[in-house]
Amino acid sequence: MKPIMRVLLAGRDASQLAEMEKVMVSGTSHILSLRHITNGNSDPLYNLPEMPETLVFCVTSAWEEELRALDERPMARRPPTIVIGPENIAVMRMAMRVGARDYFSFPMPEYDLRNSLNRIAEGLQADAGIHNAKLTAVINAKGGSGASIIAATLAHSLAARIGQRVSLLDLDFQFGHLSSLFDLPPDGGLVDAIVRSENMDAMALEGHMLKHKSGLHILGDTSQQLIVPGDIEEGQLKKLIDVVRSGYDQVIADLPRQIDPVAGVVLESADVILLVVQQSIAHVQDARQMVRYLNTYLGIPPNRMRIVVNRWDKRLDLNVEDIRKSLEIEDLICIPNDFSKVAESANLGTPLLDFAPSSPVSRSIVNLAETLSGKKAEAGQFGLGRVLRKLART
Template sequence: MTRTLILGGDDALMARINVLPGTQVVALSSETIQAERFDLLRSLDPQALPDLIMLCEELPIEWSLELARATDERYPTIDLVLVGEYSAEVVVEAMRSGVRDIVTPEAPDSRLVEVLRRAEQHRVAGAPLTSTPGAAVPAAVNPEDTRVIVVVSPKGGVGKTSISTNLAIGLAEQHPSEVVLVDLDLQFGDVASTLNINPTSTMEHALTDEAAEDTFVLKTMLAVHPSGFHVLPGADSPAATEHATGRQIRRLIEQLATQFAYVVVDTAAGLDEPTLAALEVADDVIVVSTMDVSCVRGVRKEIELLLQLELLPASRMVVLNLADRQSGMRVKDVEAVIGLPVDVVIPRAPEVQLASNHGEPIMLKGRKKGGPFVKAVHQVIDRLARQGKSADVKHRRVEVA
């Protein structure tokens, strides 16, 4: 049961949260709170503290932040969440004041459930929250153990997004809340639509200086998929991120790698600047090919180039997707052309397209009902586990200023 105190919210928000499973809500109007000021904090029963305080937009923001600072100092296990749309400056100030997260009043129920669940987990764990004003974000995971997995291919439409989204779901089944999926197809990324999520923040916001300077701020920009992993979706318009530099992308992935055990990166076709930047910080690379001759040749060229650039870590995998007999090629022929063994073969399976068209990745059907695609994704996961983290020294391209 998550005990939630809503301050200054409207009836609609209270009604929505009230019907979510496992919540107990108390709401106070903006007038009551402003009349009580800090007596409100003193009047909280120490035996029945809320797990979560939601500070809504009807309250003056200075007041919300003041209350957040005081609560964080006195009751560090209470989660503080701002509800509303705020400027980047307010977001930064809020995080420094101990605010844990920011949601919009229109956030989907899945997002609210995530906020409530996390607050309850904190109470159960009894751990003070990591929100000392101005403090650097402590690493949630040891970066030595993090795996940055980059999915690439020279060609479009070969299944990069299908593999990366389903891989994130499969990894999150085993490591809930420890996985983030990054849509690095900056121009035409479709991770959000593939997962049927409606994000409030995207890559456009994640590449701002505010997010680069403060990992707390970056974390508030991630969407949460109901199956238990975080998502950084692509920007709404290709123009929004067209000037993103390799340095920014590397910084972003490195920040995420301090917070999540698995960073899965979906990329655009070919080797554009963001993809090369991701490869520089990759622990594992999954190269996707189909049985189409031009794709197989493209994969060979891409692998040759990555080897020359020293951007192909030892922990690499070749996945042959959309495999069928109609191409006239056999797996052996593909291996002969690309010069590497094929590690996992995924047959063409109509249910994959059907599932992704419905915004419900096939992985959610489970091992029994998901068919060969789900089985293959589990093979990829098992292989990643067997391979362990590569001890490669990562290679950085020389950057011309």
């Protein structure tokens, strides 16, 4: 049985609302209420006694004013929204920028609207479920910034130091190599898991995972065939992400540097996006472009993004404030530069947290793991090192 939710249909144009009401009453089983906006306030949620679970907002020729009014309400205080408006790219872009989940124009595609509403209802049901892992997507703003090492070390920190059940997804279908960082065989089953996702549960998924001694589970691909984005069915990938999230506390997804439908599925689902840059003008310029793409085309607000400055060196001219100001994102994390230890760790196939547990890089990423999980790291090797040094002095 499909989940049912309370949907508010709102707008200024009475004839448009009447047409939409017919479509929604005949095409869905959701509980529908109607609001004809006549009070001069463009906000469709203004002064409502009870907030709906989903809003379908029909905008008019005054779409800019209407969408701006919706945007003035904080995201946390408005439900998932579908916007209906003219077939106009500027309106659609602004709708996505203010957080719309979908955009449709007349004549109304009844089937697509129904599917969109059902996806929202299923998402709300999943959010209300007992277990739904936090999903963190890690992506380079510029090639070679170090996102894969950060994703791997972050996942390892969450498993080994925080003690959470963690899955690391290597979503680079062509050049993924995360298993080698843990000295594990290139034997992943990601593509097979995606294909079988419709009939898979969390227990069956474990059979496709590589297991590290820390308890970390890794899912990547080693197919001998060339896999390109068009080979991956987005609906199946979304289903797989849902299955993974149902079985873990944290999911870390390492993405290649590209914005395509496959990456879009993961980025739109992510609770946090870590955008990895280095300390140069070129990296910051690319990061600014990436932030714009994520915000404009995927509707992801800046408060879901964090900037990770990898190989940070305080002696360089480009400082934290410069980067923060340029990208207009407050949440900025600096990972110190220790290239030789990181490179040696990768070459040996020994996770950085085991190879150099007391290095500034390891400590910084463990701190990031604490922030993401809201839990304190166990002392582990950090604490043991302090004890041994203390004993040596006595």
